[in-house]
Amino acid sequence: MSLFAIADLHLSFSSDKPMDIYGGWWINHTETLKNNWLSMIQDEDTVLIPGDISWALRLDEAKADLEWLSDLPGHKVLIKGNHDLWWTSIGRLSSMYRDLEFIQNSSAEYGEYAICGTRGWICPGENNFDAHDEKIYKRELIRLEMSFEAASKKGCKKFIGMLHYPPANEKMEPSGFTELFAYYGTEKVVYGHLHGRDAYENGPKGIIKGVEYFLVSCDHLQCMPLKIL
Numbered sequence: 001m002s003l004f005a006i007a008d009l010h011l012s013f014s015s016d017k018p019m020d021i022y023g024g025w026w027i028n029h030t031e032t033l034k035n036n037w038l039s040m041i042q043d044e045d046t047v048l049i050p051g052d053i054s055w056a057l058r059l060d061e062a063k064a065d066l067e068w069l070s071d072l073p074g075h076k077v078l079i080k081g082n083h084d085l086w087w088t089s090i091g092r093l094s095s096m097y098r099d100l101e102f103i104q105n106s107s108a109e110y111g112e113y114a115i116c117g118t119r120g121w122i123c124p125g126e127n128n129f130d131a132h133d134e135k136i137y138k139r140e141l142i143r144l145e146m147s148f149e150a151a152s153k154k155g156c157k158k159f160i161g162m163l164h165y166p167p168a169n170e171k172m173e174p175s176g177f178t179e180l181f182a183y184y185g186t187e188k189v190v191y192g193h194l195h196g197r198d199a200y201e202n203g204p205k206g207i208i209k210g211v212e213y214f215l216v217s218c219d220h221l222q223c224m225p226l227k228i229l
Contacts, residue, residue: 007192011065051081051164107151114151117162161189166203
């Protein structure tokens with residue numbers, strides 16, 4: 001039983017948003033991703049998917065994408081990304097697919113670990129960070145802490161973290177997210193959102209204050225899910 005992660009699938013089976021226009025690893029990326037997935041992941045494995053799952057605007061449009069994902073091996077744990085506008089009530093989503101688990105103010109389990117996460121937001125210190133960003137940033141911190149608290153109430157003491165946005169600004173300064181991950185003794189954190197060779201450097205990687213960070217956006221991983229445990 002292994003734990004993998006890959007973000008930013010940007011599926012569009014029912015919406016007119018092909019990723020091929022971006023070139024590189026986005027050309028036929030769903031076929032490449034599926035082939036890599038099938039070669040690596042078994043039914044007993046778990047895959048973390050930190051947001052930007054589907055380009056759909058409504059849940060009925062997203063069903064083709066979610067069904068494609070559900071048909072792949074493994075148990076999938078998902079959080080919302082900034083483009084997941086189809087994401088509706090967590091209760092409805094959780095009832096739709098047996099092997100898709102949606103985190104929102106909650107946590108998931110992987111062996112002795114709890115998977116805790118939220119979408120996140122840009123962090124203080126970014127260019128043009130304003131009062132509106134501050135409001136969303138603080139709300140996302142509350143949601144991340146609620147996720148940790150939900151896991152702690154179950155008796156969990158080992159944690160894996162998920163965010164869609166990077167947990168720090170481009171200067172790699174500490175943030176409320178990195179402080180929460182360190183406070184709870186989180187072992188590993190995965191995040192996405194960053195695309196393109198220049199942007200890949202704008203998020204933390206490696207071990208910082210005892211927490212190991214991984215950028216797992218689909219193009220950064222060349223459509224190859226990353227095994228983290």
